[in-house]
Structures are given as structure tokens and as C-alpha cells.
Amino acid sequence: MGDGLVRIGEVLDNLGTRVGLxxxxxxxxxxxxxxxxxxxxxxxxxxPSSLREGVLKVRADSPAWAAELGYLAVDIKTRANALIGxxxxxxxxxxxxxxxxxxxxxxxxxxxGTTITGKPPRRPPAEGPLEAFERARExxxxxxxxxxxxxx
Numbered sequence: 001m002g003d004g005l006v007r008i009g010e011v012l013d014n015l016g017t018r019v020g021l022x023x024x025x026x027x028x029x030x031x032x033x034x035x036x037x038x039x040x041x042x043x044x045x046x047x048p049s050s051l052r053e054g055v056l057k058v059r060a061d062s063p064a065w066a067a068e069l070g071y072l073a074v075d076i077k078t079r080a081n082a083l084i085g086x087x088x089x090x091x092x093x094x095x096x097x098x099x100x101x102x103x104x105x106x107x108x109x110x111x112x113g114t115t116i117t118g119k120p121p122r123r124p125p126a127e128g129p130l131e132a133f134e135r136a137r138e139x140x141x142x143x144x145x146x147x148x149x150x151x152x
Contacts, residue, residue, distance in 0.1 A: 026088040027051045028132025030080050031139055037079045042069070046094075047101050049143070054090030056080065059097050069094040 030051060035043035045065040050057045056077070060066035069076070073092035080089045 024133035024136050025129045026084050027136045028129075029084050030056065030089075031136060032132070033083055037076060037083065038072070042072070043101075045101060049095075051089070054088065056089045056092045058092060058094050059101075060094055061096070061099075061101050063096055066094045066096045 030048050046060045049059045076092050077089045
């Protein structure tokens, strides 16, 4: 682009990288379409926790689900990149951690084997990069306020 103009997507991606979110649009796609990537059954037991420098971290609610996700890492990477439209996810790393999984099937939340309903219905995919960034930032804030910093 001429005249010193910069695309909003570039600004948001740079900002997302600085605050630890990685490419905001890519993260927004993964977070908002997680069960489409992994399916409802896995989505009830695992959720994405960060996307930084091509590494997608996924938190599982038990060691058994973490092992299963480890076997599916290549499929998860392939499906995520297909939805994003480019090779954004280079590696999938799985970890286990306490707390409930928010991205469960049909808007439910899984906590210690009990499904709790009442979560708002899933929102449709973001319309543009600004909305995707805002959703990713809000998810990051919620996660930080309930579970503390991301274990690296």
C-alpha cells in the first residue's frame, strides 16, 4: 500500500504478537471454530490455550485425553491450517491443567465429568480481523483471570 497506509490486519497481528496472543486472526479462527477442528467429543475435554510462533498449545482435562490429543496432533494442525488458509500452526503441544474446559459440545462446559449447561450459545465466526482480535483478547483476559499465567 502506498502513502504510508498500513492494513488493519497487520496492525492487529503486530499488537497481538506484542501482548502474547500471536497472530490475532489465526488465533480467533482456532478459538471460535475449535469443535469444528477437533469434534464435539474432544472439544468437551480439550481447548486451545495459546498460539505463539507457530506453536498451538492445547490444554486437556486429563492425562488420558492429553495422550489421545498427542496422537491427533498432526490432524489438529492440518485442520486448523486448512480453516486459517495458511500454515500458521507448525506444531501442537498438549498439556494438562486444572479447571473446566469451556469449549465443550453444544455450549456446555465439562468439569470433573459433569456437564454444566447454561453457557451462551456459540457465536458465529468473526466477521473481520478486528472482531477476531477482540474475541481472542477477551478469551485471553478470561483465562488469565481464572487460571493465572500460561504455563510454558
